Amino acid sequence: MAVTAAGLVARTRLAVLPTPLVATPRLAEALGTGPLYVKRDDLTGFAFGGNKARPLEFLLGAATADGADTLVTGGAPGSNFCAAAAAAALRAGLHCELVIAGEPTPPGPALALALSWGATVRWTGVPERDSVDAVLPRIAAGLTARGRRPYLIPRGGATGLGAVGYALAAFELHKQLADWGVGAARVVVAVGSGGTMAGLVAGNVLLGRPWTLVGGSASRPPEAAAARVLALARECSRLFAQAWPPGTCRTGPAPGPGGTGPGGTGPADVVVADVRGPGHGLPSPEATAVAEQAMRTEGLMVDPVYTAKALSLVPRQPGGGNVVFWHTGGLLDAVAAAGQAHR
Ligand SMILES: Cc1ncc(COP(=O)(O)O)c(C=O)c1O
Structure with missing residues (x-):
């Protein structure tokens, strides 16, 4: 897709930002993890669109x-x-x-x-x-x-330009985590077309890699998803550097030592696990179990197609350190699933 100079910096505000970052201690206990935070992009406030x-x-x-x-x-x-x-x-x-x-x-x-x-x-x-x-x-x-x-x-x-929205979101999370006194973390996010994780990867690199990003691929084989995320992240980094030359992004801190530009983003920046279960759009038992725990402990709704599957990765994170679950929305499917569960 051709991106004109005007198009690059043009932005039509849709979301209500920043979305909240909340601590979820009851869910952390239920899942047996260390400190767990949820980045509430289910609450972007635009057309039930979540991460869109x-x-x-x-x-x-x-x-x-x-x-x-x-x-x-x-x-x-x-x-x-x-x-x-x-x-x-x-x-x-x-x-x-x-x-x-x-x-x-x-x-x-x-x-x-x-x-x-x-x-x-x-x-x-x-x-x-x-x-x-x-x-x-x-x-x-x-x-x-x-x-x-x-x-x-x-x-x-899923384009480099669309992913810029999530590169900026990485800066948003970085500031919110600092307010909680958190630096390093494992950040878990659902992966479909790959644009969301790609932007987060680009942002993480610009920030000096404070996090390990872990994607849960809900539709493609994980290797294919990782390759796609990496390509989109590199394109996103290129556009980001064009729009905001190093140190000029008003929405976040100056790039850290890892801000080595698109060339510096490599396969090690993109960890993707397979959460497809029986297939795209079909619920997996692990996802159904964690969705129920999220609902019962924190009143947190996750959908069976993407967010419950990504959440099922959270208890699998090693080390007992800070984990952020990036909630990407899916509220329409979450409501439909709740309706079906009580028929
Ligand atoms: C609720 C939800 N979460 C996550 C994703 C995956 O995001 P992406 O396509 O940017 O990888 C989607 C994609 O449709 C989605 O609808």
């Missing part, structure tokens, strides 16, 4: 700066990103065209919201999520031919 709000601020900013009139994106029928993109488009007065994998089916909560927010939906007719990728440019080309100005966003908003 931060990247969309930059993607929507770039679309607006480019003079776009339509966001074109897509994903699985349950995609939280598609719903949030539909709402974001409205915020900027744009149309939203969604390409959804599969045959038309009655919409779940995310797609129903996307439709309510005015998105146009087309189906690929093929169940595989990557069937979306080839259709997106065709839709964008068709719109261009009709005189429209589409802005294409890959599935999940």
